[in-house]
Amino acid sequence: MTAPSISSARLSPPCMDCHVEHRGAPRLSDVRDQACTQCHANLKTSNGTPSVTAKITSFTSAHPQFAALSRPDPGTVKLNHQVHLNANLRGPNGPVQLQCSHCHQREGSQVLPVNFEKHCASCHPLQFDARFTDPAPHKKPEIVVDFIRAKFTAYIGTHPDEVHLGDPADPRIMRPPLPPARDADEWVARRVADAERILWRKSCAECHTLAFHAGVPLPEVPPANIPARWLPRASFDHEAHRFMTCTGCHLKATLSRETSDVLIPGIEICRECHRPGPDSAESRCFECHVYHDWSKEKPVTGKFTVTAIHR
Numbered sequence: 001m002t003a004p005s006i007s008s009a010r011l012s013p014p015c016m017d018c019h020v021e022h023r024g025a026p027r028l029s030d031v032r033d034q035a036c037t038q039c040h041a042n043l044k045t046s047n048g049t050p051s052v053t054a055k056i057t058s059f060t061s062a063h064p065q066f067a068a069l070s071r072p073d074p075g076t077v078k079l080n081h082q083v084h085l086n087a088n089l090r091g092p093n094g095p096v097q098l099q100c101s102h103c104h105q106r107e108g109s110q111v112l113p114v115n116f117e118k119h120c121a122s123c124h125p126l127q128f129d130a131r132f133t134d135p136a137p138h139k140k141p142e143i144v145v146d147f148i149r150a151k152f153t154a155y156i157g158t159h160p161d162e163v164h165l166g167d168p169a170d171p172r173i174m175r176p177p178l179p180p181a182r183d184a185d186e187w188v189a190r191r192v193a194d195a196e197r198i199l200w201r202k203s204c205a206e207c208h209t210l211a212f213h214a215g216v217p218l219p220e221v222p223p224a225n226i227p228a229r230w231l232p233r234a235s236f237d238h239e240a241h242r243f244m245t246c247t248g249c250h251l252k253a254t255l256s257r258e259t260s261d262v263l264i265p266g267i268e269i270c271r272e273c274h275r276p277g278p279d280s281a282e283s284r285c286f287e288c289h290v291y292h293d294w295s296k297e298k299p300v301t302g303k304f305t306v307t308a309i310h311r
Contacts, residue, residue: 029286033058036285059283060275065267068230072260075226078207081256081263092122100246100253109237113228126203128195131155136199141218144199145192152191156184163187173197230264234288 043054053064088095103119105112116138126136136144167178181187200219210219247253249265274283
């Protein structure tokens, strides 16, 4: 048998192609990029331009920038990240230094949505009157109004003498002084009107752009539209990246002042670790993309029991 030449030896497949026991614990999803690029390197459609990138050959050299970075943040909740990461912010119990994890908390591989009651209310309570320690609920305007009206109605029922007191000017809402109310109903109506101005024009407007329509008594609050997932065509595991600091990937977070800023890292940040070669993170297609659509998975009702199988 003639020994192979140098040129033919170079064309030989790697040992692990045949000796699969050296690959470690196998995963069926660990497929070569060719399984994907055989189509995605030259996508064509019969009726015009493809809706996705037509040519992708590898993550490290021929992969488009993440689509989310080409669009503004669709969220409507106003937030200045830079302000919230400043030192010595005023907190409920004194100065605080917020960290990313105070608001963006993880559960397994996912980052949970920010919740007003859990993450915001302690510093931004919806106070509407000094008579009460309970803030207004972070709910729809009609629920808020019902809450504050019930509060004032109960209060004046136990403090009836306040009906006969005049209302001093309130510089917060530019309201001049008013003479005493004629009865408890008018007193409650005045208090509710003042509370609404404070909430709609100040507290709520801190984060929401409210819409006021002629002939409609309550404002319209736009949907928050905060994306639950920024990369809908890919998967990302925060748990696997827990050894990194948040700002190690989200470089612009500490400098962002605008709600429209999209702060997910660009592909160049991912490529610093996910690249070919030794001591590098996996960079093949399967690391972020899956082929099977598990949302269409259906439950299977088996026909056998343990006893039936072992007969």
